[in-house]
Amino acid sequence: MSDSSPLPPVRLHPEAELARDALSTPLLSRAARLARWAGPDTRVDAGGELVEEQLPAAAELLGLTGDDAAAWASEAWRVALDTGLVEITDEEAGTVAAGEELGLLTGGAPHDVLAVWQTALETVLADASVPDLDDLVDAVNPEEGVTEIDFSSLDWDPEAEAEFLDGVLGNLYLLSVNEEGPGDGPVPLPALAASMIVPSDMGEPTNDVLEQVSDAMMRLDDQFRLLEPVGLVEYQPVDEALMADADEEPAAPVDDTDVSRYGMVRLTPLGLYGLRARLQEAGFPAPAVGDLADKGADALLDGTAHFPPAAAQAETEQWLARREPLAAARELLAAARGGDAGAPLRRLRCQQALSLVGATAEPALREVLEDAELGGLARVWLSEQGASDVPPPSEAMIFWLTVDTVAAQLAAEGNSDELRALVEGLAQQHSGFFSAAWRVDHPATADVLEAMGRLHPDKKIAKEARKAAFKARSQQGS
Structure with missing residues (x-):
């Protein structure tokens, strides 16, 4: 995703609704339950992690079972710690208590709840960028003299891994907000992986490129499985039946009929909110429909100049809803004047906005019939409204x-x-x-x-x- 191209505006759900979504996500709700459970008898190690002896009790509290129960409990605790839902009261003794942020989940404003969730998201994104080290840990064998992991031998660049995931999420965001994209529909995992690997000017991908896409798919499969519990995405994982051998990775699909078996992902409304916040923090202009509703007509016409049609109309409707129709029409016409390079597009957006106002705007249009820049626009509008006594335009006009x-x-x-x-x-x-x-x-x-x-x-x-x-x-x- 290039930072030189303006992003289409996103249509966000109301903050109160998003806050409810955040509170109901598996990971944040688990973190909150652990924070309420934490007390003087809860013990953590030097890094703030729950000591191993306490993980079974934490997993039982959360209703987690199976081989991954302890890992999910540990993840929920780490989120609770990073978000301030719990805090270490005595580092030397390793004791903890509920943190100040816990009160925000029940007594804070929706924006406060979303700020806690956003911190939780950052924790999970950081974890998702770390490769699976299980095989390396298993390789530690004191009997054979292998007592520690040689991290320098890892083919892993933490910064590059984080950038790759950020790029994938940026492309997923762009696909979700673009009117020509899938919108609320899911995106096939192979297409998302290919968007990061296959050059835009490449015709038929080479075998090497297809291998890279397959590798990327499997990395993303692991990462989206981690990101789903925090509420960023809804994810249908890669069908394990496609992998005949556990050590083999599936090739990219060859037709559209089986593409869903290779993983499907979509951003949730909460995920759109979270990624937009991250994009803004990274310096990307990431507009949302409604941003211009309380600004002047000049900001509306310039701001929606390159919006897709449906987004431009939605933004204009919100702007008009806050104003008296005739006054709004006069303000729009005044903002549409000018001889600068952007003026023609402002007048086009003005004409489209006036079509939403209706007949109430007629006096404002009649006032500019003799205006050199607006007279032609006014005649077109009046004629389309079926108004009478519309003077014919001159040839020059x-x-x-x-x-x-x-x-x-x-x-x-x-x-x-x-x-x-x-x-x-x-x-x-x-x-x-x-x-x-x-x-x-x-x-x-x-x-x-x-x-x-x-x-x-x-x-x-x-x-x-x-x-x-x-x-x-x-x-x-x-």
Whole structure:
């Protein structure tokens, strides 16, 4: 995920709902139960971990059974310690008591609960970046002279491992918030692994690359199993039946019919909240729908300029809900003025926002009918509303509005198929379009004509557009 591209806005659930989700996650609820259980008789070692003799009692308290019961109890205790739900009262004696943060889970505001959960998430993410050391521990054999682990022999770079997991989660976040992504749907684990391994310009992946994807899948399988109990993701693990030999890793799936057996993962609403907070802390602009609701119309139009359509509408609806319709319309129109590079797209967003206001905005639109920058927009809006007595636009206003509209589409979508169709339609409807368009007194005239020359499939018409762009630039320079 690149930090140069703005992230689409995320639609977050209300904090009260997210706080309830956080409290019900297996790991935080376990940590809270251990914190309430902790007392003068609870003993920890020098690192604050529960001594081994106390793990069975902790696991029993949490209702954990099986071979991993002690490990999950130990993880819950570590979360309780890191989040301040328990605190060490005497390091020398190794005694503990409930911490101040425990009260926040029952008496704090939703934001306080989420702050505790966020700390728990960081603990689990740090654990997930550590490889499984069981085989190395088993290798310690005093009888053969092997008494300690040689960490220097490990093929493990802690920083690189953490960066890899951060990258995977960043891609999962981007897929989740992008309107063209799966949204609330799960993402296949092979696709997520491939997003980190396979170069974007690679056609058919090589066997070496496919092996790397398979390795990454298995690492992610272990990591997502750890991340699910903290509520970050919902995860369907890799089907163990795919691994005929315990020492072998499954190859990447060859078709879509069996892809779910290779693992499926989706961010929970709580996970979206948590990852957005981490992205913001790392310096990424990670907007959320509603961020602009209490800001001015200028911030709304600039802020939603490159939002996907549905997100832009949702943001605008929240902004309008806090304002009186006619006053909001006047504020939007005032913010849409300007001759800067972003102005055409502001006017497009303004027009889209005004379509949500309805007929109440009519007086504001009539007030700008003679405005050079807004008069064309006002006429279009009034006509679409079925208003009467709408004065016809002059030819100059029609051409100015056309240039402004194309400039806005260029800024919003680039060289899209929709813009190409618009360009072809303009040239077809107006036989003398280019002979008149270069004279339009709009800052973007030359850029628009150059784009039309680039986009139009007819070489003769494209040449006309380029000539008109040259004349426009010459006029601007004179």
